[in-house]
Amino acid sequence: MTYCEKVLWQVLRKNQTDNLYFRRQHPISRFIVDFYCHELRLVIEVDGSIHDLEVQQERDSNRTAALENFGIKVVRFKNNEIIRNIKKVTKQIVDEVKNRQKQTGKHRTVPPSVTMPPPPQPSPKCSP
Numbered sequence: 001m002t003y004c005e006k007v008l009w010q011v012l013r014k015n016q017t018d019n020l021y022f023r024r025q026h027p028i029s030r031f032i033v034d035f036y037c038h039e040l041r042l043v044i045e046v047d048g049s050i051h052d053l054e055v056q057q058e059r060d061s062n063r064t065a066a067l068e069n070f071g072i073k074v075v076r077f078k079n080n081e082i083i084r085n086i087k088k089v090t091k092q093i094v095d096e097v098k099n100r101q102k103q104t105g106k107h108r109t110v111p112p113s114v115t116m117p118p119p120p121q122p123s124p125k126c127s128p
Contacts, residue, residue: 001024002046002079004046004079004083005035005046007083007086008035008082008086009035011089011090012024012035012093020039020097021037021038022036022037022044023037023038028043028070028072029067029070031063031067033074037097040073040097041070041071041072041100041104042072042073042096042097042100043067043072043073043074043075044076044077045060045074045077046076046077046078047060047079048079049079051076051078060076073096
């Protein structure tokens with residue numbers, strides 16, 4: 001896992017988002033997704049700077065479309081979003097969890113705030 005994936009994993013692991021279980025580096029068909037919640041059919045992807053390239057954006061778009069054909073929602077975050085504002089990223093994930101719960105009928109009470117450990121210090125291994 002990249003540094004930024006590790007930072008986000010600290011939020012997703014141990015059921016910190018509404019007691020949902022996220023798997024990391026999970027295979028779905030021919031893809032390996034960064035994080036996956038089977039209960040809500042929700043994928044969280046962490047994108048480094050390579051995803052800014054046009055050719056990679058096209059691949060990402062095709063990959064997202066293929067996953068959506070399986071009924072899976074894909075949410076992407078850039079590395080710099082995770083580094084600069086992990087609380088905002090967490091809120092966006094919690095909001096998406098609420099939306100997926102409404103869509104799937106699998107409701108739980110999402111806590112008003114998610115308790116998180118402090119994020120690790122930025123590393124040069126995590127490109128913005």
